[in-house]
Amino acid sequence: MKAVQLPVVHATPPDGADLxxxxxxxxxxxxxxxxxxxxxxxxxxxxxxGVSGGVDSAVVAYxxxxxxxAENVYGVRMPYRTSSxxxxxxGGRVIxxxxxxxxxxxxxxxxxxxxxxxxDASPTRRGNVMARxxxxxxxxxxxxxxxxxxxxxxxxxxxxxxxxxxxxxxPPINPIGDxxxxxxxxxxxxxxxPNEIIEKPATADLIxxxxxxxxxxxxxxxxxxxxxxxxxxxxxxxxxxxxxxRAEVEIVTRRVNATHWKRHLPTTAMISTTAINxxxxxxxxx
Amino acid sequence: MSLRPEKDRLLTNVATVMKKRKVARSAAKRTSxxxxxxxxxxxxxxxxxxxVPHPSANGIRKRGxxxxxxxxxxxxxxxxxxxxxxxxxxxxxxFSALRHDKEGFPSVVVFPEASLSGYFVEGGVRExxxxxxxTLKRLSKAAQKACGPNHSPFDVVLGFYxxxxxxxxxxxxxxxxxxxxxxxxxxxxLFLPTYGVFDEERFVTRGRTIEAFDTLxxxxxxxxxxxxxxxxxxxxxxxxxxxxxxxxxxxxxRGLEDAEPANVRMWRDIMRVAAAEHGIFIVYAGLVGFEGxxxxxxxxxxxxxxxxxxxxxxxxxxxxxxxxISLADVNIARAALPALGDLESNLSxxxxxxxxxxxxxPARPKARPRA
Numbered sequence: 130m131k132a133v134q135l136p137v138v139h140a141t142p143p144d145g146a147d148l149x150x151x152x153x154x155x156x157x158x159x160x161x162x163x164x165x166x167x168x169x170x171x172x173x174x175x176x177x178x179g180v181s182g183g184v185d186s187a188v189v190a191y192x193x194x195x196x197x198x199a200e201n202v203y204g205v206r207m208p209y210r211t212s213s214x215x216x217x218x219x220g221g222r223v224i225x226x227x228x229x230x231x232x233x234x235x236x237x238x239x240x241x242x243x244x245x246x247x248x249d250a251s252p253t254r255r256g257n258v259m260a261r262x263x264x265x266x267x268x269x270x271x272x273x274x275x276x277x278x279x280x281x282x283x284x285x286x287x288x289x290x291x292x293x294x295x296x297x298x299x300p301p302i303n304p305i306g307d308x309x310x311x312x313x314x315x316x317x318x319x320x321x322x323p324n325e326i327i328e329k330p331a332t333a334d335l336i337x338x339x340x341x342x343x344x345x346x347x348x349x350x351x352x353x354x355x356x357x358x359x360x361x362x363x364x365x366x367x368x369x370x371x372x373x374x375r376a377e378v379e380i381v382t383r384r385v386n387a388t389h390w391k392r393h394l395p396t397t398a399m400i401s402t403t404a405i406n407x408x409x410x411x412x413x414x415x
Numbered sequence: 416m417s418l419r420p421e422k423d424r425l426l427t428n429v430a431t432v433m434k435k436r437k438v439a440r441s442a443a444k445r446t447s448x449x450x451x452x453x454x455x456x457x458x459x460x461x462x463x464x465x466x467v468p469h470p471s472a473n474g475i476r477k478r479g480x481x482x483x484x485x486x487x488x489x490x491x492x493x494x495x496x497x498x499x500x501x502x503x504x505x506x507x508x509x510f511s512a513l514r515h516d517k518e519g520f521p522s523v524v525v526f527p528e529a530s531l532s533g534y535f536v537e538g539g540v541r542e543x544x545x546x547x548x549x550t551l552k553r554l555s556k557a558a559q560k561a562c563g564p565n566h567s568p569f570d571v572v573l574g575f576y577x578x579x580x581x582x583x584x585x586x587x588x589x590x591x592x593x594x595x596x597x598x599x600x601x602x603x604x605l606f607l608p609t610y611g612v613f614d615e616e617r618f619v620t621r622g623r624t625i626e627a628f629d630t631l632x633x634x635x636x637x638x639x640x641x642x643x644x645x646x647x648x649x650x651x652x653x654x655x656x657x658x659x660x661x662x663x664x665x666x667x668x669r670g671l672e673d674a675e676p677a678n679v680r681m682w683r684d685i686m687r688v689a690a691a692e693h694g695i696f697i698v699y700a701g702l703v704g705f706e707g708x709x710x711x712x713x714x715x716x717x718x719x720x721x722x723x724x725x726x727x728x729x730x731x732x733x734x735x736x737x738x739x740i741s742l743a744d745v746n747i748a749r750a751a752l753p754a755l756g757d758l759e760s761n762l763s764x765x766x767x768x769x770x771x772x773x774x775x776x777p778a779r780p781k782a783r784p785r786a
Binding site: 147149150151153154155157158161162165166169170302408409410411412413414415 | 493496497533535536537538539668671672673674675676704705706707708710731
């Protein structure tokens with residue numbers, strides 16, 4: 130009797146670390162978000178975007194121009210005297226390509242006005258002062274143009290706590306805060322942002338020669354996949370067992386666990402049964 | 416298509432329903448002892464899965480007077496957060512737009528969940544909640560302003576936060592508006608999502624029942640959003656005779672890995688299977704717009720009783736979807752795929768299984784004194 134050959138169908142288990150997005154849908158979703166949160170909810174149609182020359186702010190500038198019209202978006206470049214000239218030039222390319230207003234506010238005098246009394250300030254402290262000074266500029270320009278500062282922090286930075294508290298995270302709305310860095314890159318390619326902006330090493334540009342991945346000790350490509358698994362509820366040992374390097378998992382886990390406070394408002398002593406955001410709960414748009 | 420006032424009055428308000436139920440209960444007491452005992456046993460089994468024996472869920476069965484063709488309008492819009500008056504004005508504008516629509520005014524206008532306030536209101540629910548009767552009154556006023564004081568009757572399904580003597584619910588009402596506005600049914604959401612982005616049970620109380628009720632446009636039931644994600648809830652509605660299931664919803668979009676948000680696909684799949692299994696029309700109306708960064712996916716749609724998608728609105732943007740259904744399709748679908756009939760045949764065995772499952776569950780821990 131002839132043996133019957135049955136077809137065998139193989140299936141690959143889904144990869145829990147899948148970070149795929151449909152960039153066209155993401156663009157549609159995020160421009161809807163900007164229009165809705167700015168115009169319908171807050172009656173503001175002017176966006177103020179700090180344009181650093183990096184991919185995150187480039188994506189936000191493109192999205193704001195798409196959502197609100199270029200004439201309603203101000204791209205603000207805020208160099209410090211040690212900032213990279215390449216960053217400044219890349220920021221200019223973004224502003225030119227999108228057609229948004231070009232504002233340049235040099236923060237050197239403002240920053241040095243304070244730091245001249247703090248000559249022993251560490252590079253981290255100096256970087257934080259610059260980041261907070263840029264926030265002052267963005268909020269003040271918003272008041273000037275009756276607009277809203279729009280945030281440019283991505284999910285990877287937020288989860289790793291790689292930002293200055295009450296600076297990068299302070300704008301009232303942020304279209305890319307739930308996108309990992311690798312997803313921002315994907316969206317940037319879809320939006321037509323120049324490759325050299327997407328592919329250059331990400332940097333906060335607070336200290337000369339600084340790169341994100343140098344500071345973090347892990348590439349975004351790997352950190353994002355680990356972060357995604359952590360957010361899905363996998364434990365560190367599960368992630369290592371699925372093929373990730375233990376040292377890298379520990380880097381990411383340590384940073385996430387050490388920075389929960391940065392993703393919250395200040396801790397307030399509760400003494401009543403009407404404590405704000407504990408008992409008295411109203412949503413941000415109420 | 417208009418309803419005659421006398422027919423309108425025949426369809427009763429909630430108070431009359433309660434009265435009729437009382438009469439029905441009295442009649443039941445007069446039956447023989449053995450029949451009553453059997454009935455009690457059946458009822459005990461049925462209650463285990465939330466099914467109460469009925470011939471008349473809301474006191475009337477008037478199939479003969481029901482219209483076989485029903486014109487529907489599914490409305491998706493973004494309410495102004497916490498502003499009940501502004502949202503009633505939007506509803507009035509919708510009525511006005513429908514009044515001038517070339518298809519004529521629909522038989523039933525369906526609005527999403529939490530239409531009077533927006534969905535994420537947290538502790539603000541106590542400030543935006545209305546009684547069902549107050550909501551009926553406000554809706555009636557909006558209809559009269561939009562369509563004139565003597566407008567032709569039409570029905571409305573609308574999600575709102577309900578205040579019932581300080582108890583707060585996520586509810587949806589079915590009302591007939593016209594010369595004699597009637598509240599036909601209020602459904603209180605049973606399955607309150609309290610996970611992830613949701614925190615409903617912190618702010619509102621669970622509903623307890625799923626009922627079907629007669630309207631001039633078919634026997635209907637309402638489930639709110641997550642209620643309908645539980646297939647057994649749809650089953651209860653269908654067993655109680657619903658031909659049309661209305662689902663006011665507020666579904667925050669998430670999952671952008673494909674060409675449409677993942678939750679839109681999920682809802683379409685849920686509705687397709689539920690409609691086909693039960694041979695029931697499913698009418699879904701979803702909120703749109705962003706609330707605190709969470710964007711709702713409208714995708715208001717009509718699923719036919721064969722599991723056939725009849726129409727679907729875009730997932731973003733306000734829209735009114737007009738469509739017409741024939742209730743005859745329900746019978747055709749149930750005859751072609753008699754799954755509901757099969758279920759009824761096995762209901763006794765299933766309820767026994769539910770009884771056993773409930774009996775085998777660990778007892779709930781006794782309440783401990785508060786710390």
